[in-house]
Amino acid sequence: MTTFLVFPVRYELRASDLAPPDTLTAWGMHFMYWLDEPTNCFPSLHVGAAALAAAACWKADRPMAQLALVNLVLVGASTMLVKQHYFADVLAACLIVGVLYATIIGPLDVSDRTEQELRYSRRWLLVVPALYSVFIVTFYALYVSGWAPWVEGG
Numbered sequence: 001m002t003t004f005l006v007f008p009v010r011y012e013l014r015a016s017d018l019a020p021p022d023t024l025t026a027w028g029m030h031f032m033y034w035l036d037e038p039t040n041c042f043p044s045l046h047v048g049a050a051a052l053a054a055a056a057c058w059k060a061d062r063p064m065a066q067l068a069l070v071n072l073v074l075v076g077a078s079t080m081l082v083k084q085h086y087f088a089d090v091l092a093a094c095l096i097v098g099v100l101y102a103t104i105i106g107p108l109d110v111s112d113r114t115e116q117e118l119r120y121s122r123r124w125l126l127v128v129p130a131l132y133s134v135f136i137v138t139f140y141a142l143y144v145s146g147w148a149p150w151v152e153g154g
Helices: 002-006 024-035 045-060 062-081 087-105 122-144
Strands: none
Touching: 024 122, 045 062, 045 087, 062 087
16 A cells, blocks of 8 residues: 555556447456456556465465466466556565565474465365356346446446
8 A cells, every 4th residue: 555655557558449348358458447446556456466475375384375376377468468567567576575575474383283274275275267257147137138337328
C-alpha cells in the first residue's frame, strides 16, 4: 500500500479500441478493463500473490511448488498480455517475494514439523477447478444475458 502512495504507477498502454464485445473473450476484456482500473500497478499484486504462494510451497512441498511456479509464469504473462502491468511491475513483485523468501521464509526452521503439518492435503486441489468452473459458468451467463456494466445504463 505504501508503494502505491509513494510511487503511483498508471498503465498507459491499454488498448483504447477494444474489439466489440460480441464474443466471450472480447466481452471479458471489456469487463476486465471496466472492473480493474490501470492504477497502482507497481508492483503487481497479482504476481506478488502468485510468487508468495510459490515461495511458501517451495519451503513446504516441492512438487506443489512446481505447479505454483507454472501458475506464477501464467499470471505474470497474462497480466502483461491483457495490458494491466508493465514488465517492471511483474519483475518488482518477484524481487520483493525473493527478498521475503531469503529473509523470512527460507531461514524458517521447520525441521521439527512433519510433512502433513507443513502442507494441505492435495485433495484441496479439486477446489480450484470447481471454483473456476463456477466462475466461467457465471461469466458466460452474464455475457449471454447482455450485461454490459461499462456501457452507461448497462
